[in-house]
Amino acid sequence: MLTVQGLEAGYRGSRVLNGIDLEVAEGGIAALLGRNGMGKTTLMRALMGLVPVAAGRIVFQGRDIAGLRPYAISNLGIAYVPQGREIFADFTVEENLKLGLVGKPGGAGTDPASAYRHFPILAERRGQKAGTLSGGQQQQLAIARALVGRPRLLLLDEPSEGIQPSIVLQIAEILRRVAAEDGLTVLLVEQNVEIVLSLAADCAFIEKGRVVARHAAAELARDRDILHRYLAV
Amino acid sequence: MEQLFILTLDASNFILAIVLVAMGLVIIFGLMNVINMAHGELFLLGAYTVVLVERAGGHFWFGLLLAPLVVGLVGLVVEELVVRHVYHRFLDTILATWGLSIAIKQAVVIAFGPASHTVTNPIATSIEIFGTPYPVYRLFIMAVALLVIAVTFWLFFRTAFGLAARGVIANRDMAACLGINTRRLDRATFAYGAALAGLAGAVMAPIMSVDPQMGLGFLIPAFLAILVGGAGHLAGPLLGAAAIGGTDTLAANLWSPVVAQIVVFTMAIVVIRLFPRGLAGRWFGR
Numbered sequence: 287m288l289t290v291q292g293l294e295a296g297y298r299g300s301r302v303l304n305g306i307d308l309e310v311a312e313g314g315i316a317a318l319l320g321r322n323g324m325g326k327t328t329l330m331r332a333l334m335g336l337v338p339v340a341a342g343r344i345v346f347q348g349r350d351i352a353g354l355r356p357y358a359i360s361n362l363g364i365a366y367v368p369q370g371r372e373i374f375a376d377f378t379v380e381e382n383l384k385l386g387l388v389g390k391p392g393g394a395g396t397d398p399a400s401a402y403r404h405f406p407i408l409a410e411r412r413g414q415k416a417g418t419l420s421g422g423q424q425q426q427l428a429i430a431r432a433l434v435g436r437p438r439l440l441l442l443d444e445p446s447e448g449i450q451p452s453i454v455l456q457i458a459e460i461l462r463r464v465a466a467e468d469g470l471t472v473l474l475v476e477q478n479v480e481i482v483l484s485l486a487a488d489c490a491f492i493e494k495g496r497v498v499a500r501h502a503a504a505e506l507a508r509d510r511d512i513l514h515r516y517l518a519v
Numbered sequence: 520m521e522q523l524f525i526l527t528l529d530a531s532n533f534i535l536a537i538v539l540v541a542m543g544l545v546i547i548f549g550l551m552n553v554i555n556m557a558h559g560e561l562f563l564l565g566a567y568t569v570v571l572v573e574r575a576g577g578h579f580w581f582g583l584l585l586a587p588l589v590v591g592l593v594g595l596v597v598e599e600l601v602v603r604h605v606y607h608r609f610l611d612t613i614l615a616t617w618g619l620s621i622a623i624k625q626a627v628v629i630a631f632g633p634a635s636h637t638v639t640n641p642i643a644t645s646i647e648i649f650g651t652p653y654p655v656y657r658l659f660i661m662a663v664a665l666l667v668i669a670v671t672f673w674l675f676f677r678t679a680f681g682l683a684a685r686g687v688i689a690n691r692d693m694a695a696c697l698g699i700n701t702r703r704l705d706r707a708t709f710a711y712g713a714a715l716a717g718l719a720g721a722v723m724a725p726i727m728s729v730d731p732q733m734g735l736g737f738l739i740p741a742f743l744a745i746l747v748g749g750a751g752h753l754a755g756p757l758l759g760a761a762a763i764g765g766t767d768t769l770a771a772n773l774w775s776p777v778v779a780q781i782v783v784f785t786m787a788i789v790v791i792r793l794f795p796r797g798l799a800g801r802w803f804g805r
């Protein structure tokens with residue numbers, strides 16, 4: 287579904303990604319792990335078109351999307367839940383969900399109600415300002431906002447960051463269900479190893495802007511030393 | 520009592536004219552973070568569109584309808600040729616649009632000469648209000664301004680376009696990641712703001728002398744209104760214009776127009792000191 291080859295990208299004066307090779311198969315949840323500052327968020331932003339691609343290819347469903355603008359990438363079926371969520375705090379929950387639709391071709395007329403099926407708490411809070419929600423609810427809103435546009439691939443950057451463990455498990459459960467029901471593919475960046483092992487089938491490890499290893503989750507669950515090697519500070 | 524009513528009418532007139540000019544400025548600034556120094560010249564182009572139509576034998580009303588379209592189109596071209604290349608560099612946008620304002624003004628001088636023109640007043644009658652005659656056309660201007668305010672609020676707070684635009688204002692990158700074409704919104708918004716300036720120029724033309732400097736008389740109060748009212752909310756220019764226009768009319772009537780200007784500037788400075796984000800920033804949170 288997604289093939290990244292030799293991707294180089296970064297910010298003015300500093301190259302962060304030094305030739306990323308990554309393969310995400312259709313269906314299911316793939317995870318990307320790595321210590322802080324290794325370039326996970328930068329990779330997500332480059333996939334979304336927010337960070338310019340200096341070299342390499344990003345092939346999504348057979349099409350090279352490197353160099354396309356974010357709105358075009360979004361409309362091809364890639365949705366993004368950024369680290370820190372970036373919900374529209376001054377907008378109501380419902381308006382946030384509608385913002386996930388207005389840019390889609392023919393999306394302005396679509397009902398955001400489909401999102402409430404998976405996230406009942408959002409239905410209860412639909413008239414409330416998003417900024418007044420708890421961290422866990424905001425994360426659910428950010429995911430729901432990404433899902434209303436019916437993406438094929440969801441990029442999810444550290445969804446458990448700053449959220450109570452019980453809520454994290456709840457969100458993980460919802461994600462697993464959505465991925466299975468809607469045939470959604472998820473690329474998950476996550477520091478919380480338990481979440482990764484419970485959700486993902488496949489894990490890639492990133493170090494200094496390169497993917498340095500790949501392992502099946504089952505293998506990692508058996509041999510925690512591998513995790514330790516790539517994640518310990 | 521009658522005196523007070525006429526005074527209120529005069530103040531409303533001035534306030535609504537300022538709002539008409541300031542609204543376009545605020546919309547463009549809100550979405551693109553561009554302070555459009557050429558806004559006064561877009562106003563000018565609106566008035567000269569009417570002059571041109573009348574010269575060609577057309578009627579004022581046709582000119583009034585044509586002006587926002589013509590100036591909106593000019594806005595579209597300006598956005599494409601100039602503004603979009605610099606809009607992420609704040610200072611450059613000021614310089615670029617300032618240069619543009621000079622160019623437009625010179626083009627007008629070359630095309631129409633430096634002298635002033637007059638535009639026929641299409642409703643040259645007065646009605647008696649409490650025994651005092653009041654020009655009907657001034658009431659018409661107020662009606663147009665109120666309509667424009669209503670349409671703009673409807674557009675930004677009740678439509679999908681408005682939701683997308685407010686989303687881009689709040690977080691441009693995130694809005695783009697949700698599939699919103701920010702380029703198209705920038706273009707549309709700049710054109711709309713320009714069209715409002717053009718409409719303002721056309722509708723004010725019959726009660727002003729149409730000359731290359733006419734934009735300035737409204738641009739300064741409009742900028743003051745935005746400073747006082749705040750640029751963070753569409754209600755900012757409304758509150759600011761009410762404060763500026765109300766104070767100006769009242770002081771001009773009590774004392775003199777010169778004193779009024781001093782009072783207005785003093786008031787503006789005090790308000791900006793007390794509420795750095797403007798009256799709307801204070802009242803609407805954010």
Ligand SMILES: Nc1ncnc2c1ncn2[C@@H]1O[C@H](COP(=O)(O)OP(=O)(O)O)[C@@H](O)[C@H]1O
Pocket residue numbers: 297298300302320321322323324325326327328329
């Ligand atoms: N906006 C930015 N401008 C410049 N450098 C940045 C920016 N964002 C991140 N970086 C740098 O890029 C590197 C990778 O950051 P990031 O992709 O956020 O890592 P991760 O998500 O894996 O923690 C870090 O060294 C960070 O300091």
Ligand SMILES: [Mg+2]
Pocket residue numbers: 326327328369444
């Ligand atoms: Mg990160």
